Amino acid sequence: MAKPMLKIDDINVYYGAIHALKGISLEVDEGEIVTLIGANGAGKSTTLRTISGLLKPKTGAIEFQGQNIAGVPAHEIVKRGISQVPEGRRIFAEMTVMENLDLGAFTRKDKDGIAADLRHVFELFPRLEERRDQVAGTLSGGEQQMLAMGRALMSRPKLLLLDEPSMGLAPLLIREIFNIIVNINKSGTTVLLVEQNANMALSIASRAYVLETGRITLSGPAAELAASEEVKKAYLGG
CATH class of the missing domain: 3.40.50.300 (P-loop containing nucleotide triphosphate hydrolases)
Structure with missing residues (x-):
């Protein structure tokens, strides 16, 4: 077992x-x-x-x-x-999509791995890539949920x-x-x-x-x- x-x-x-x-x-x-x-x-x-x-x-x-x-x-x-996507999304509303994703990787130092994971997140959530420079608080509820999930994935859980x-x-x-x-x-x-x-x-x-x-x-x-x-x-x- x-x-x-x-x-x-x-x-x-x-x-x-x-x-x-x-x-x-x-x-x-x-x-x-x-x-x-x-x-x-x-x-x-x-x-x-x-x-x-x-x-x-x-x-x-x-x-x-x-x-x-x-x-x-x-x-x-x-x-x-272990990474958690909290209830109510809890994204950093004043920051851009990209800044939120960068924060997801804050415990990591492996630049190549982080870049690969960012590509993976953008494959899963193409809308985040389109809106990478947008302020997160202006995204729709669904996009904010995607961002919260993408941010959690950036720690490679x-x-x-x-x-x-x-x-x-x-x-x-x-x-x-x-x-x-x-x-x-x-x-x-x-x-x-x-x-x-x-x-x-x-x-x-x-x-x-x-x-x-x-x-x-x-x-x-x-x-x-x-x-x-x-x-x-x-x-x-x-």
């Missing part, structure tokens, strides 16, 4: 007195797209923020490529190969964490963003996807976890969960 790339074991996370994650465990294998679905406030974003070092678990372990990263500072976690990439986008754009996520995965990046659009998420993922009020209540192959009556009722408008 190959060891999972990411292994979360029984983590508990608190916001002050609020017990946000209650002993959750999950795994992501190399090359997979794994999705975490659940209602608003279930703890999905908290899970990603804990993996990327923005929150510290009170108990439990987070292993990435065999090393415990619970409590490691966020910038160190980026260096180790082994694992990409995506938090609600479809939020606030028109259906046609959502389809485009999800196609791009599949392409990112095919070109060798493992993906952990948090998404309220459960239909879309389950359609591209290999495995899925359902999070309810800080606990994982279901997990399994994405196709099985998509077919489950329980999941259909709760998340797929069935």
